[in-house]
Amino acid sequence: MWGKIKSLFSSESQKEGAAEEEGEKPEDPPTDQEIVEKLEKGEEEEPKKEKEEDSDDAGMWEETFKTHTDSKPNGPTSVGLDFSLPGFENVYGIPEHADSLKLKTTDSGDPYRLYNLDVFQYELYNPMALYGSVPVMLAHNAHRTLGIFWMNAAETWVDISSNTAGKTLFGKMLDYVQGASEIPQTDVRWMSESGIIDVFVLLGPSPSQVFSQYASLTGTQAFPPLFSLAYHQCRWNYNNEDDVLSVDAGFDEHDIPVDVIWLDIEHADGKRYFTWDPNKFPNPKDMLEKLAVKKRKLVTIVDPHIKVDSGYKIHNEIRSKDFYIKTKDGSDYEGWCWPGSAGYPDFTRPEMRSWWASMFAHDQYEGSTENLYSWNDMNEPSVFNGPEVTMHKDAVHQGGWEHRDLHNLYGFYVQMATSEGQISRSGGTERPFVLTRAFFSGSQRYGAVWTGDNAAEWDHLKISTPMCLSLGLVGISFCGADVGGFFKNTEPELLVRWYQIGAYQPFFRAHAHLDTTRREPWLFGEDNKQLMRTAVRQRYALLPYWYTMFYHTYRTGEPVMRPLWVEFPEEVNTFNMDDEFLLGKALLVHPVTEQGARGVQVYLPGKGEVWYEVHTRQKHTAPLSLYMPVTMSTIPVFQRGGTIVPRKDRVRRSSSCMHSDPFTLYVALNAQNFAEGDLFVDDGHTFNFEKKKEYLHRKFTFAENSLMSRCADPQGRFETQSWIERVVILGAAKPASVHIKLPDGNESSLDFEHNAETSVLTIRKPAVNVASDWIIYLR
Known part of the structure; x- marks a missing residue:
């Protein structure tokens, strides 16, 4: 068909050129209807043989950007659908973006983009794509909540416009002159590069009903093991076994609780995952057993790029089973990542996922024990020499599916297989813990996510709240941000404030880049250490409440960390708030995110509601906006009456x-x-x-x-x-x-x-x- 259409345009162009040479007025080009009629009647003109051969060239639709070429063997495609939402002017969701909770209109800029990417130092308040994509939008007003689930894993753009319901331009002008009221309306356009239109409208009408309806389609947040809700200590990288055990001992010495210590890519032998560097970690089982005595765990990173090395068991087995993603020419796809040249397993294949899961068995993952858990990073997937640092869209998965069709699902499948591996190694008895950077709808069933490579800056501290709130609204409750900021060195005040906020976010982990100075809490002076210690201990005291909240979200799909309007859906003042949040129904938290802050403006919602300051026990009656002085010791936290x-x-x-x-x-x-x-x-x-x-x-x-x-x-x-x-x-x-x-x-x-x-x-x-x-x- 594409060849026929191209031949039509080619022959018409030739006739037009000939007419111009003879001084004749060229004929008007055919309309779309005329083209369709000719195709239906078989009346298209046959071009010369060599032209017909050109039209069948495999590269007729290919596009080149910089040094990368997308062959588009099936031609250009796209699907889209417009939604008009009369009565709604507040929409939320479609993470992941480093932006405000309430989505902005995109009339004067780029649409929100959903395309999982390994982004280096992402920009704030920007619709750019980040590490994960959940194509779910919620709309809310004082009377109802509804949701739109656009089930498409290809690159997707979402355009948002603010309008007035049922009004032409003249009608709006007339209303303005007459002083008539207007009904707000939000118009949303979904556009995906490939796939079909597969969309679910969640009619609510309450927020809890929308959460339940979406959960019935994609599942609820997995009920995490209790230790994973406690405090995690990580950096790129703890150097060796002695370093790990020294950090472990430091927490005991300074009386700071910790449940998990993490190892980044340097722990493995030459970035060969499922291995240990023999010089740095010669006795991993001994190290794990010493942590287990204190009832602590270890997490190692297991990324999905596999070093191409004939001496590496994992690579050899994947290649022998023909489990690698292919190029458009049928050879194994290879890209550049941490270990150098790497292959990428096709996690869309159930047999590949089963094999990957089997690698977590203790007799396969040498040096592992039952208190070792997993971290899936770089699973967008990250390809350093690929377009936009990811996989070429014309790479091919099993069944002939192009990578463009399912790109945003890749990280979802990696986490799924890893989670299944942890379950199967225990004979199905132990709950898994897997952290992932890339995600899609349904990722909540397999573990936790974090907001990626943030920076040690006050604005990044501030943006962590709306980013986590957005994730919770679309089912991913187990989320958090790197405490202290991943990039750059942090200052003591910022680090203290980050611990105070992190203690009230669902996933609580400190993490830092290889080039930063060490960040263990006791390295910042006695006063700051005590402040961070207090924050961590507050988290541990509240673990029964956290655990109970996660049980509820496992049963209902309701977010653990939630915007105020979820509990107070009729209170218009809360619709645009993202500088404070609720934990379940009972606790309200207002982070301190400004350097040198001496006070914050807090809003307490609910007509006639009673709120108690957790630290002073002072009682307040809502609705109320009050200025609260703050010191470095605490942030405002309130318990709701009732x-x-x-x-x-x-x-x-x-x-x-x-x-x-x-x-x-x-x-x-x-x-x-x-x-x-x-x-x-x-x-x-x-x-x-x-x-x-x-x-x-x-x-x-x-x-x-x-x-x-x-x-x-x-x-x-x-x-x-x-x-x-x-x-x-x-x-x-x-x-x-x-x-x-x-x-x-x-x-x-x-x-x-x-x-x-x-x-x-x-x-x-x-x-x-x-x-x-x-x-x-x-x-």
Whole structure:
């Protein structure tokens, strides 16, 4: 067909040229309709034989940019669709972009681009493509929320325009003159280079219903092992085994908890993944076992570019099984990356993913143990000598699919295979932990993501909040930014503020570039060390709440870290806010992101809602905008009235060491003297909560001056030694006495203390197992 169309234009051009030579007026070129009619009737003129041969040349559609050529063997294609959203002027989503939470109109600039790329020092407030792509947009107004899921993994552009519903230009002018009201409208154009139109409209109408509808299509966030919600220490690179163990010991010496230490590319033998540098890491099992004694883990990087080396087992097996992606000519595709010349496995092939998963078995990954986990980087995929530092679009996957058709899925498949490898090595019992840089819709099922190679700058600290919020809205709750900034050396104030924010973002990892100075918290002076230590310990105290939130997002798809409008959908003031956020329903966090800040303007949402400052216990009634002075010690954090937050205030060196420790319940009363919350407890690392129903889910309710603990899910059973150590009630009047009643009818009095200035009641040692039913009465 393309040859026929080209021959039509060629013959018409020849006739036009001849007419000009004879001084005749050239005929008008054929219209599109005339071309179609000629094709249908078979009336196209036959060009000379050599011209016909030219039209069939394989390179007739190829394009060249700089030194790269895209052959486009199937010709140019594209698909697109326009959506008009009357009544909506706020749209969100389509990560990943380093931009504000609310998406901007693109009338005067480039559209938002979705094309996974290895971007070096990305620009802020820019629609440029970054490491991951989730083609999901949410629209929200005071009456409803809806979503659009454009299921296409090719390069995609999203154009956004602000308009007025159902109005012509004349109509708008007339409304302006008459002072009539207008209905806002957002117009969205989706354009993808290839594929088909496969789109889902999520009708809501509430935010939680949109999250549920999207989760029914792509799945919910995987329920992570507890240790992965704790603190991670990373840099490119810890030099050797002694360095790793020295850092590990440093956290103990300075009484800072840590759960995971990370190794970047220099740990491997010549960047050959699944190996260890024999000089730097001669005894990796011994190193891992020393970490395991302290209940700590190690993460190693496993990238998908495989060094072309006949002495490398991984390369030889992939080549012998013919699992590499091919060039358009059928040879193995090779590009340049960290190890030099590298091949790229075709992770779209199920048999390739199964083989990759088998490489994580302990008898295949030499030196590995059960406390070793994985990090997939450079999986956009990154090709240093490729167009835009990625793979050529005309590379070929199994089934003849061009890379252009599924580019944004590559990292998704890499993380999937790695996750399956961790599960299979344990016989299906242990939950995996895999961090990925590249992602797509559905990546939430396989682990965590981070925002890529940021910089040690205040603006990068600030942008981490809207970037994580955008990811949460499209299902990826387990996200975070490199604490301290990846590029450049950081200053102490910036690093402290980053720890204070990172402690309230879902994935909490410090990371730094090879050329930066060392960043361990104890290297910045005693005062700064204590500030960072406090931030990390706050994270550990809140791990029961984090874990329970992730259980809920696993069940419902609702984001853990969420914009204010998700909880207060009718409150217009919140629609454009991205400098503060909610963790679940209970906690509101306002980061400090300005250098030398002495105060921040905080907005507390909800008509008649009560909010308590976590650090001072001061009570505020919303809606309220207030200026809060800040010091270097804390950032503003509030607990919402009507909620109960479980904590473990005995912080130890790792989360697993706290497994059987007691809980403290923080009960924040609302204006009706009511509060509720819950707690999910299991072993913290296996699938037994699902396969064997080995878990506890407790429901706590405070009403009519009594606090009740009841089973929230009778299907679950789990034995634990943890007990309730304290109950702290915010906004409570002083009672005459406090009693606890157990299921056997026995009732006993409890010690308590009341602070009249802050209206905080502290009940000491109820001393009941967290799995039991009980009622505490205030009389």
